[in-house]
Amino acid sequence: MEGTVFAVVAVVGLALLVLRSGMRVVNQVDRGVVFRLGKAQPDYRQPGVTFLIPFVDRMRKVNVQVATLLIPTQEGITRDNVSVKVDAVVYFRVTDPVQAAIEVQDYVFAVGQVAQSSLRSIIGKSDLDDLLSDRERLHEGLALMIDSPAAGWGVHIDRVEIKDVQLPESLKRSMSRQAEAERERRARVITADGEFQAAQQLANASRIMSDTPEAMQLRLLQTVVEVAAEKNSTLVMPFPVELLRYFDRAARSFGNGDEASGGKDVRTPEVPAQAVEASEVPEALEPAAVAEPEAPGTAA
Secondary structure, three states: OHHHHHHHHHHHHHHHHHHHHHEEEEOOOEEEEEEEOOEEOOOOEOOEEEEOOOOOEEEEEEEOOOEEEEEEEEEEEOOOOOEEEEEEEEEEEEOOHHHHHHOOOOHHHHHHHHHHHHHHHHHHHOOHHHHHHOHHHHHHHHHHHHHHHHHHHOEEEEEEEEEEEEOOHHHHHHHHHHHHHHHHHHHHHHHHHHHHHHHHHHHHHHHHHHHOHHHHHHHHHHHHHHHHOOOOOOOOOOOOHHHHHHHHHHHHHHHHHHHHOOOOOOOOOOOOOOOOOOOOOOHHHOOOOOOOOOOOOOOO
């Protein structure tokens, strides 16, 4: 009886050991690909506890998270013959664990090599301006080039981004001079446009003031108020040019009036001069006789 109980306990223990050896735990971020006698099963194991046939099944876990792969710096020549160094980053994930396990030996290494060759190819097909400004289109082209072979490996390329574009120092200096010249050109254009608009407004204001002379007087008074508000001990009064023009017109009209009247003063009537007889001149007004000096040597 005791031997039977001992045998039952031994069998149960052995069964538990066998079950324990065949029990596996698949994490949430993994998928389990089972190889039964060396042949991959079409269905992969989901996360959780799963059981394998001891000594028959072998399971390989495949991570299905989004992986980040840095592409080493690639040196190339652009289509416009500029030598550049470009590095990028690839985001990808496994969509079919069975294909990723059996179709390619190391899908991470394979994706990295395809990404490097695709990056060198995209550098040779693009201009420098595209690498610096039109990166979104290049990102889409890179993702398409890498995703074409990776789709057969059960890998999907989510995104490819160019991180940095390294330019030669001489080219950097040339681009900085070009950018400075462009900014100076725009500044001059803006200044000239401002002067043109100001000249137009001043011309409009001058036409309005010429039609309304009182506006010039009001502007003069406003200028005096602005100058006096600075608490200056000396007040400078601007002399309007229009006043000089008024005097000039007045002088011209006066000269034309003289010519029309024969050179006479038209404002003052002429008074006829009365003849004065010499006999009517008073004696007091006659010049007094002056004694002539005596000759020398004459006795008095």
